[in-house]
Each structure stands twice: as structure tokens, then as C-alpha cells.
Amino acid sequence: MDMTQPSELCAFFDTLPQPVLLLRGGTVVYSNPAAVRALPLPEPGSALPEFLAELADARGAVSASCLAGGRLWSVAASYSQQGLLVFFQNGGAAPGPGFQLPVLVEQMRQHVGNLVAATHLLTPVIREHGEARYDQYLAIMNQSFYRLMRLMNSADTARALDDGVLPFRPASLDLAGLCRELADQVTHLAGMAGVSFRYESELSSLITTGDAALLRRLILSLVSNALRAAGRGGEAGLRLAKSGRRALITVWDSGPGLGSGMESGGPDSEPVYRSGGGLGVGLSAARQIAALHGGAVMLESRSGKGVRAAFSLPVQPPEGCGALRTPSPVGDVTGGFSPVLVELADLLPSEAFLPDDVD
The missing domain is CATH 3.30.565.10 (Histidine kinase-like ATPase, C-terminal domain)
Structure with missing residues (x-):
């Protein structure tokens, strides 16, 4: 199929509300009407803009994101004999109706903090029994705290993404x-x-x-x-x-x-x-x-x-x-939770959360 000539596939792409491009030889050889409206496309014969140049060398399935035309886009690209076919989707999610998620998450953080403090106070008392199996129970509790922190961080991040207010402090x-x-x-x-x-x-x-x-x-x-x-x-x-x-x-x-x-x-x-x-x-x-x-x-x-x-x-x-x-x-993070342990909490064995390792 020659994408530079009229075709049924081009006609289909022309009807899509999402921008679609075909890159070949470092140039844009096809763009649907949505792309023309939403993206800053290069003039014929000029170099690709930066948001496209990094995709041009791809030789497999690629997922990426970029800022173009004042918007954040999620990009899916697929390489074929005709070139690199690139699909764009609006990367922003519209906030939906719901309860006060930030308030709920903050209350959960307070309760988790109380549980962690209580566990730390109980640990030396429990260890007085001198049985190793109690350390295993403490490790399982600590891992659950880290997993809860990960879920709460994800909830905070999801809300920030929906609102478009992810804090940025360079x-x-x-x-x-x-x-x-x-x-x-x-x-x-x-x-x-x-x-x-x-x-x-x-x-x-x-x-x-x-x-x-x-x-x-x-x-x-x-x-x-x-x-x-x-x-x-x-x-x-x-x-x-x-x-x-x-x-x-x-x-x-x-x-x-x-x-x-x-x-x-x-x-x-x-x-x-x-x-x-x-x-x-x-x-x-x-x-x-x-x-x-x-x-x-x-x-x-x-x-x-x-x-x-x-x-x-x-x-x-x-x-x-x-x-x-x-x-x-x-x-060194707020509340004493290591960001590495928080992010990997679902992957690691409970032994990674023994009291001596997380204190």
C-alpha cells in the first residue's frame, strides 16, 4: 500500500478524531485532518520537530508521550514496510465526580502512621520472647504498611493527573x-x-x-x-x-x-x-x-x-x-518510608521488611 496515494485506509484515518501520522525517511508523508488541526507539523522538506524526531528511528512497537500543540499526548507507533504509523491520544484524563479523595487519603496516612508508631513501640517487647517467628510476623506487618503507602501514593498521583496539577519544583x-x-x-x-x-x-x-x-x-x-x-x-x-x-x-x-x-x-x-x-x-x-x-x-x-x-x-x-x-x-522521605521500598513493596519477599531493615 502506498500511503502517499488515496486509499481506503487513508479515508478511514481521515475520519478519526485522533491525530494520525505516517513517517518515512525522516519526513511526514501523511497526516490526517485531526493531526493538521492539533499538531505543529513541519513544512515540506524541513526537519522533524523534536516530539517526532525521537520516534523516527523506531523499529518495533513503541509507546511514548510528548508535549505538542500545547497538549500532553500518549503516542502509539508501529513500524511497517510503509514507514512508522503514529497514533496520538489526548494524554489528559477528565476529572470525574467523586468524594473528597485527598481528605480520605490524608486520613488513611494518619492511621497508617499511628499503626507504624505502635508497631515500633511493640517490637522490643515482642522480641523479648526470643522467637524468630515473631520477626516474620513483624515483617509481614511492615510490608503491609509499605503496600498501603504505595496505594495511597498512587491515589494521590491519580488525582493530581486528573486535575493536571502534578507538583513540579525544579x-x-x-x-x-x-x-x-x-x-x-x-x-x-x-x-x-x-x-x-x-x-x-x-x-x-x-x-x-x-x-x-x-x-x-x-x-x-x-x-x-x-x-x-x-x-x-x-x-x-x-x-x-x-x-x-x-x-x-x-x-x-x-x-x-x-x-x-x-x-x-x-x-x-x-x-x-x-x-x-x-x-x-x-x-x-x-x-x-x-x-x-x-x-x-x-x-x-x-x-x-x-x-x-x-x-x-x-x-x-x-x-x-x-x-x-x-x-x-x-x-529520607516523609514519615520515614523509603521510596524504593514503597515502590517495590509488591515485588519483594516479606524478609525485606524485617524490623532491623526498615528502622
């Missing part, structure tokens, strides 16, 4: 140091889950501007997905590199790859690659965090070779002579 940070600290903790914990995890980077430091808390959440979300996909006996990893004026964070796994829905490349495809045990907002949050930093998250799957999740963002050195803000240690 400051100077060392991205290489942040990745290295996270990898150090994840490597040990992944081993407890039976997954071999490794970190790769030739960068000892990479100074940029961004929100360290949000970037930490983004990386942990992708890492959690990768560990789950790899499974016991599998492999996963985190890689940091720099290309020109952009940083590239890649998370990969040795799992089976994306679900068949994504590989079909249809306009309504959604990858079956998201954090389990929560509210299914991990990937949506990662995409918006990337967009806030001027970047994008792309998922690429090849049959039998797992998934490669790549996060590209511009390196923006801090202006002036302001002091560098080193990211807070990964275990």
Missing part, C-alpha cells in the same frame, strides 16, 4: 548521583526478588536542572515495571548516558515484552506494561513527569527480548552561581 541536581544512589539500593533488593540488576554509566556526574523527587519516582516506576517483567531468574538494568545536550536514562528487562495489544499498533493500543498491585497510574505519571522536564518516555518491545524503556530529557545546567542541591538520600 532545582539544581546531579542526575548521575541520583541514578547511582537508586541503583545501589535496587541492586540488593532485586536480588532478594530473584532478579539480577545492574547499573551502567560512564558518567561520574551530570549536573542539570529538574525535580529530584519526581525524577526519582519516574525511575523507580520504570525499574519496578522492569523487575516485574523480568521475573525470578531474569535480568534487568538501569543505564545513564549523555548524547549531545540530552541525557538518556534507559531501563531494560529480559521479560517476554509488551502485550499483543500494543504490538498490534492500533489507535487504541495501550501497553500491558505498568506497575502491578496499584491503581495503574505508574506509566501515566512517568509520562507526565517526563513531559514536565521537556522529555519523553518511550517503550520499545521486541519479541522474546523484553522491553526497553527510554527516558530522554534535555540537560539544563543551572543558571548563575547558585549552589547545587544534592538529591536527598533515597531513604
Whole structure:
């Protein structure tokens, strides 16, 4: 099929309310009316805009997000002999009617905090009995607290995404140091889950501007997905590199790859690659965090070779002579809950939450 000529398929795409593009040879060779209305398309013969250039080299099923035309888009792309067919969907979700979720979540946090405090006070009393099985019970309780924290964080994030008010507080940070600290903790914990995890980077430091808390959440979300996909006996990893004026964070796994829905490349495809045990907002949050930093998250799957999740963002050195803000240690969060343990709580065995390890 020649997409540059009139065809039944083109006529079908012309009726869709979502933007559809076909990229070939680094240019846009077809765009439906919705794309013409909603997207900033390049003039004939000019270079692709940045939100399309990163997709142009894809050779498999790809899921990504981008900011274009003043809107956040979820993107599904599928490579064929005719080129790369790209489908866009509005990445924003309309807030629906409901009760005061933030109030409910805050009350739940208070109750969990009370339970955690009571458990800490009871732990030395329980240990006086000297039986190891009580430590196992305490570990199960601690793991449940961390899982509840994960669910509440997901609820907060879902609400923020619906309202379009995800907090963004950029400051100077060392991205290489942040990745290295996270990898150090994840490597040990992944081993407890039976997954071999490794970190790769030739960068000892990479100074940029961004929100360290949000970037930490983004990386942990992708890492959690990768560990789950790899499974016991599998492999996963985190890689940091720099290309020109952009940083590239890649998370990969040795799992089976994306679900068949994504590989079909249809306009309504959604990858079956998201954090389990929560509210299914991990990937949506990662995409918006990337967009806030001027970047994008792309998922690429090849049959039998797992998934490669790549996060590209511009390196923006801090202006002036302001002091560098080193990211807070990964275990130092509100309430004493480690963000690494919170994100991985559904993957780890209860032994990872023994009192001596979480105190």
C-alpha cells in the first residue's frame, strides 16, 4: 500500500478524531485532518520537530508521550514496510465526580502512621520472647504498611493527573548521583526478588536542572515495571548516558515484552506494561513527569527480548552561581518510608521488611 496515494485506509484515518501520522525517511508523508488541526507539523522538506524526531528511528512497537500543540499526548507507533504509523491520544484524563479523595487519603496516612508508631513501640517487647517467628510476623506487618503507602501514593498521583496539577519544583541536581544512589539500593533488593540488576554509566556526574523527587519516582516506576517483567531468574538494568545536550536514562528487562495489544499498533493500543498491585497510574505519571522536564518516555518491545524503556530529557545546567542541591538520600522521605521500598513493596519477599531493615 502506498500511503502517499488515496486509499481506503487513508479515508478511514481521515475520519478519526485522533491525530494520525505516517513517517518515512525522516519526513511526514501523511497526516490526517485531526493531526493538521492539533499538531505543529513541519513544512515540506524541513526537519522533524523534536516530539517526532525521537520516534523516527523506531523499529518495533513503541509507546511514548510528548508535549505538542500545547497538549500532553500518549503516542502509539508501529513500524511497517510503509514507514512508522503514529497514533496520538489526548494524554489528559477528565476529572470525574467523586468524594473528597485527598481528605480520605490524608486520613488513611494518619492511621497508617499511628499503626507504624505502635508497631515500633511493640517490637522490643515482642522480641523479648526470643522467637524468630515473631520477626516474620513483624515483617509481614511492615510490608503491609509499605503496600498501603504505595496505594495511597498512587491515589494521590491519580488525582493530581486528573486535575493536571502534578507538583513540579525544579532545582539544581546531579542526575548521575541520583541514578547511582537508586541503583545501589535496587541492586540488593532485586536480588532478594530473584532478579539480577545492574547499573551502567560512564558518567561520574551530570549536573542539570529538574525535580529530584519526581525524577526519582519516574525511575523507580520504570525499574519496578522492569523487575516485574523480568521475573525470578531474569535480568534487568538501569543505564545513564549523555548524547549531545540530552541525557538518556534507559531501563531494560529480559521479560517476554509488551502485550499483543500494543504490538498490534492500533489507535487504541495501550501497553500491558505498568506497575502491578496499584491503581495503574505508574506509566501515566512517568509520562507526565517526563513531559514536565521537556522529555519523553518511550517503550520499545521486541519479541522474546523484553522491553526497553527510554527516558530522554534535555540537560539544563543551572543558571548563575547558585549552589547545587544534592538529591536527598533515597531513604529520607516523609514519615520515614523509603521510596524504593514503597515502590517495590509488591515485588519483594516479606524478609525485606524485617524490623532491623526498615528502622
